[in-house]
Amino acid sequence: MANTTFTGPVRSINGFEQISKNATTGAITIISGNKMGTEAATGAGIEGTAETYITQVERFKSDTTTNVNVVKTTLMIDLTGLASSGADDIIGKAGSGVAYIGRVTTADTGVVFGVTMECFETPAGGDPDIDLYSATEATGVEDSAIGDLTETQIINSGDLAAGSRVAGGGIVADQYLYLVSGSATNANYTAGRLLITIHGFDVAS
Numbered sequence: 001m002a003n004t005t006f007t008g009p010v011r012s013i014n015g016f017e018q019i020s021k022n023a024t025t026g027a028i029t030i031i032s033g034n035k036m037g038t039e040a041a042t043g044a045g046i047e048g049t050a051e052t053y054i055t056q057v058e059r060f061k062s063d064t065t066t067n068v069n070v071v072k073t074t075l076m077i078d079l080t081g082l083a084s085s086g087a088d089d090i091i092g093k094a095g096s097g098v099a100y101i102g103r104v105t106t107a108d109t110g111v112v113f114g115v116t117m118e119c120f121e122t123p124a125g126g127d128p129d130i131d132l133y134s135a136t137e138a139t140g141v142e143d144s145a146i147g148d149l150t151e152t153q154i155i156n157s158g159d160l161a162a163g164s165r166v167a168g169g170g171i172v173a174d175q176y177l178y179l180v181s182g183s184a185t186n187a188n189y190t191a192g193r194l195l196i197t198i199h200g201f202d203v204a205s
Contacts, residue, residue, distance in 0.1 A: 046101045046179075049093040051080035052193075053101075057108060059202075071110035071200040075102055077179075079192035084126035084181040085143040091130065091179040092142030094188065099142050100176040101196075104134065110200030112171040119160040123192030128159040129182030132168065132196065134175035146180045157182065160194070171198070 046053055053076070060070045083094035092099025104112055117132055135149035152175075155168035159182075171177075177196075 046077065046082070046092060046099060049097070050082055051078035053077055055102065067203055069110065069202050071202055073102075073109045073198040073200070075196040075198075077101065077194050077196070078121075079123055079126065079130075079189035079194065081189070082126065082179075083142055083186075083188045084130075085184070085186045086145075087181060087184045088146055089143050089181050090140045090146055091126070091181055094142055097141065098139055100135075100138055100140060100178055102177050103138070104171045104173060104175050104177065104198065106173045106202065109171075109198050110202035111173070112198055112200040113169075114199040115154055115168045115171065116197045116199075117155050117157060117160075117166050117168070118195045118197075119162055119164040119193070120195060121191055121193035122161045123189060125187050125190035126192070127181040127183050127185035127187075128161070128192075129157065130160055130192075130194070131156050131180045131182050133178045133180050134171050135178060136175060138176045140176070140178055146178060149178075151178075160192075 055076075056074045058072045058074075060072070079091075081093065082091055084091050090099050115132065117130075122128065123130065131153060132155040133146050133151045133153050135146070135151040137149045140146065140149050152172070154171060154177075155166050157164065157166045160166075179194075
């Protein structure tokens, strides 16, 4: 199909999705849009528990010679409705359900080379020292030790406050992401907004 150029605004009620089509089978795969392809779904993760949980995946053509895309995955989380407990314990809904915030896969996020976590509203109620971990397992629950999983610390934030921005390294594919208390504060969050951005690259099909 040829390129199409519009002179007026292009609008959609439910957002836009970028897709790829398998040349052999014709199967359509969503590679960019409103949600991560594999996300923290209802009953398995933080979505529906946090006050707000939004994800967005974007792909940017960066090199026409090597056909490489830059992949930007964004997760916005309002901590209200979640709880912290002991130091190095997983943050989630108090006493209920697994608590990963998303899963990194090469298909969805590309090969991850960097992560940032920004704070736009200072956490209140629960612990303000919030770290980001990845783990092989999807079974981590609130108030359990992140060390019980096969885990890697991605970001060590210290106490977060509005305006904080902390960077971390890459994430291995097929890992689940968890927010973890850096200190011991056993309480529910009444405020706190975080924006986690995962930077990766992939080879376009």
